[in-house]
Amino acid sequence: MKVLVIGAGNMGLAYAKALVKSELLSSDNLMISDTDEEKSKQLETISRFDVYTDLAECLPAADIIFIAVKPYHIDDLFGNIKSKITEDQLVISLMAGVTIQTIQDGLGISKVVRAMPNLPAQVGKGLTSFTASETVSRLELSTVENLLNTTGKSVRLDTENDIDASTGISGSGPAYVFYFMQSMMDAAKKMGFSDHDSKVLVSQTFEGAVELFNKSDLSPQSWMNRVASKGGTTRAALDSMDDNNVRQLIEDAAYAAFDRAVELGK
Ligand SMILES: NC(=O)C1=CN([C@@H]2O[C@H](COP(=O)(O)OP(=O)(O)OC[C@H]3O[C@@H](n4cnc5c(N)ncnc54)[C@H](O)[C@@H]3O)[C@@H](O)[C@H]2O)C=CC1
Numbered sequence: 001m002k003v004l005v006i007g008a009g010n011m012g013l014a015y016a017k018a019l020v021k022s023e024l025l026s027s028d029n030l031m032i033s034d035t036d037e038e039k040s041k042q043l044e045t046i047s048r049f050d051v052y053t054d055l056a057e058c059l060p061a062a063d064i065i066f067i068a069v070k071p072y073h074i075d076d077l078f079g080n081i082k083s084k085i086t087e088d089q090l091v092i093s094l095m096a097g098v099t100i101q102t103i104q105d106g107l108g109i110s111k112v113v114r115a116m117p118n119l120p121a122q123v124g125k126g127l128t129s130f131t132a133s134e135t136v137s138r139l140e141l142s143t144v145e146n147l148l149n150t151t152g153k154s155v156r157l158d159t160e161n162d163i164d165a166s167t168g169i170s171g172s173g174p175a176y177v178f179y180f181m182q183s184m185m186d187a188a189k190k191m192g193f194s195d196h197d198s199k200v201l202v203s204q205t206f207e208g209a210v211e212l213f214n215k216s217d218l219s220p221q222s223w224m225n226r227v228a229s230k231g232g233t234t235r236a237a238l239d240s241m242d243d244n245n246v247r248q249l250i251e252d253a254a255y256a257a258f259d260r261a262v263e264l265g266k
């Protein structure tokens with residue numbers, strides 16, 4: 001099996017690295033392509049896989065093609081590869097919002113998997129949701145699942161609307177966590193802590209809380225109650241968040257991402 005990754009950015013590169021690190025694919029079976037010549041040159045020096053700037057040279061050899069360009073790149077990309085791609089090749093799109101139908105029409109093929117990864121894929125802790133066109137066989141789906149799992153966990157969803165919804169939770173979600181972390185670090189610095197100490201205070205707090213959550217059956221709400229004593233400091237913080245409607249604002253933010261994913265598909 002030969003795999004081509006189109007787009008060597010945050011996500012494409014995370015996938016390419018995870019794929020060659022796994023036992024599923026040797027580095028000679030992974031090709032990567034990016035139109036950015038500077039980036040390609042740099043990649044050639046640091047990576048073990050074949051790097052191409054011209055898709056015509058590598059596309060025909062690929063059984064599976066990951067598309068990891070930005071949604072606004074697809075007109076150029078599809079125009080370039082439509083005449084070269086064939087019906088037996090399977091496309092896995094990592095692009096937010098872009099529908100299976102758009103990819104099938106744009107490329108004149110039918111086997112398409114639409115996946116929504118997230119950035120922790122870079123450290124093997126990603127979550128990729130995916131759904132597939134009916135023309136993708138069970139055997140191919142199982143191969144796809146194995147490929148996606150090289151970056152962490154995967155979840156197969158029934159509909160493309162579910163993929164858009166998961167974009168609002170897990171796809172964009174790491175940024176919400178970083179938002180929270182940045183706000184806490186800013187508060188720590190305002191309280192007089194050094195950059196280094198602010199980072200340690202915040203990162204260890206996140207890591208510890210996530211580990212507690214993962215190693216138990218308790219809900220986040222139950223864990224909150226264990227931290228908060230009656231009339232204590234945590235209750236003061238949680239009351240402040242509730243008074244400012246922070247829960248609702250986070251829900252609104254997740255829906256804003258979901259809605260944007262739907263909008264990108266139109
Ligand atoms: N960054 C993230 O956390 C996530 C990104 N995604 C999706 O992944 C896709 C890529 O996002 P990033 O990696 O963050 O973007 P990026 O901007 O880091 O990478 C995109 C790469 O595609 C290259 N490119 C553009 N047109 C090309 C073409 N015609 N042929 C070959 N390469 C081309 C660019 O030079 C660039 O290196 C997007 O569609 C995004 O929706 C999905 C989930 C999470």
Ligand SMILES: O=C(O)[C@@H]1CCC=N1
Pocket residue numbers: 096167171172
């Ligand atoms: O912001 C974006 O559009 C992409 C999709 C999910 C995370 N990053």
